[in-house]
Amino acid sequence: MRTIIKALVGAAMLAGLAGPAGAQTQVPQTMAQAKASFAPLVHRVTPAVVNVYATRVEKMPRNPLMDDPIFRRFFGGGDQVQPRVQRSLGSGVIVDPSGYVVTNHHVIEGMTEVKVALVDKREFEADIVLRDPRTDLAVLKIKGNEPFAALDLGDSDALEVGDLVLAVGNPFGVGQTVTSGIVSALARTQVGVSDYQFFIQTDAAINPGNSGGGLIDVNGRLVGINTAIFSQSGGSHGIGFAIPSNMVKVVVASAKSGSKAVRRPWFGGKLQSVSSDLVDSLGLDRPVGALIASVVDKSPAAEAGLKAGDVILAVDGQQVDDPDGFGFRFATKPLGGAATLTVLRGGKKLSIPVKLAQAPETRPRDTLTLKGRWPLAGATVMNVSPAVADELSADIGYDGVVVSDVTQGSAAAELGLKKGDVILEVDENKVKSTRDLEKLAKPRQYYWKLVVQRGGEVLTTAVGG
Incomplete structure (x- = not known):
């Protein structure tokens, strides 16, 4: 590092000598300046950065040939089940002296056991406290009572x-x-x-x-x-x-706080980017902001009086360039109170406060993994509510049953069901809840007729039995 910095210093000195007259080039004035190094900073921060080792042990299914005594006699090993170990390697940062560690969700995704190694080679087991795939973040808690080196979170x-x-x-x-x-x-x-x-x-x-x-x-x-x-x-x-x-x-x-899910404010509106074609009609001088396409009834956006056609330009004075920018700015606001949105409506700028509240779970989600010999077996479904729709980042209504997960290799996976799909009907029977859907599973038949909503489109298909 010092060699690199010295090289940069040398380059700066040469640039100063070869530059135009009067150029204000800063060069080291003392030996201490010439030996500038990040070493003190590195010594201070590296004890708080850890290596994360995550594993999951799966028992492989026993080969059915091992049930044959003659096969076992010749090949042996029939009573031994070989486990399969999946591993993941990544990094993490201690953000609290009590041992809270932040890492990426994809580092520990699907894993059941986690260890962290400190820079001094000590290793500790850790619990997975919270998984948040929406941000690709996860929080671990080191098992240990001693205080750990930690980094402060900057702005x-x-x-x-x-x-x-x-x-x-x-x-x-x-x-x-x-x-x-x-x-x-x-x-x-x-x-x-x-x-x-x-x-x-x-x-x-x-x-x-x-x-x-x-x-x-x-x-x-x-x-x-x-x-x-x-x-x-x-x-x-x-x-x-x-x-x-x-x-x-x-x-x-x-x-x-002990929550198993991240608590974020709910906006309750569908947004889209401002295209160059819309700039003049919206009264803008350039394509910037988040255009409200629709507002959910009884949501914070609706209660604040926001309307389709409004353009959000800022959140609490921080500029919003597009819907992604608004999503970040709004999601990082603490619950309670309100955020002030700068909105362009009819060519005029307005300041509109929007309540910072969680999406309500208007009915129990009643999560259920479907079983049996039918096309939906292997799908995990939940009753829809504003909270569920927000959690799944799904553009759906608040009635019906939504798919939250699909088991790999299952009948539902072969059918092509995806997370966020809404099952509306089975054999012309409307699906209102997960228990309704469970009751519609029938013995093997010639075909099933399914109606599924995906991304605003309603798809109807017949699946053979």
């Missing part, structure tokens, strides 16, 4: 393009590694790794295994969780993405 909204940052993690499993760079861009969208498309972009080298590691500012504060790289080869090409710390704060607060 990611205070970052500016050009700020120096360090990325700390465990790339390729080689051990803890520190890389440096700058903030290359803010509010990056269309990255595709979570529901909330709003990322810090950095040119600090991020490689596989860095997932869940920390993006650190020059004051030693955690400003992001490294989550993705843009690369066709799998290596770092100077384009990495981190989840802003202001979203991390929301997830950590929910975990500390």
Whole structure:
């Protein structure tokens, strides 16, 4: 690192000598300045960055041939069930001295056992306290009573393009590694790794295994969780993405409160981007903001008086460039009170307060995994409510039964059912609840007629028995 900095210093001196007369180039004035190093900062932050080792042990089904005594006589081993172990490796950051660790959800997804290793080689078992696939974040709790080194969460909204940052993690499993760079861009969208498309972009080298590691500012504060790289080869090409710390704060607060799910405010409106074709008709000078396409009855948006055609330009004074930007700004607001939206309506700007409240669960979700010999076997379904629709990020009504998961290899998976599909009818019987759907499972028959809503379209199909 010092060699690199000295090289940069040398380059700056040469640039100053060769530059135009009067150029204000800053060069080191003392030996201490020439030996500038990130080492003190690294010594302070690395004890709080951990390696995360996650595993899941599955028992493989016994081969039916082993039921034949002659087969067992010749090949043996019939009574031994070989377990299959799946492993995942990543990084994490301790954000509380009591042992709360933030990592990426994809690092521990589907895993049942987790260990963390500190920079001093000590290892601890950890519990998975909260999983949040919507943000690709998860919170662990180290099993131990001792105080741990922890990083303070910084304000990611205070970052500016050009700020120096360090990325700390465990790339390729080689051990803890520190890389440096700058903030290359803010509010990056269309990255595709979570529901909330709003990322810090950095040119600090991020490689596989860095997932869940920390993006650190020059004051030693955690400003992001490294989550993705843009690369066709799998290596770092100077384009990495981190989840802003202001979203991390929301997830950590929910975990500390004992909640199994992140508690976020519900807006209750469908948004779309402002296209260049709509700029003039909306009274804008450029395509910016989030256009309200529709508003849900009795939602905070409806109660605030927001209407289709309104354009949201800011949340509590923070500019909104598109629907993803609004989603992040609104989701990171604490529950209770209100957020003030700057809205353009009919060419006039209005300040409209919107209540920060959770989506209501108007009826029990009554989660049920369907079984039996019929096309829907293997689908996990829930009764629909505003809370369920918001949780699944599904654009659906609030009546009927929604698919929340599909077991791999099941009849429902072969049928093509997906998370977020709404089952409306089976054999011309309307489905109003999960128990109604369960009762419609019949013995094997020639075919089933299904009506399913997906992404605003209603699909009707006949499935053979």
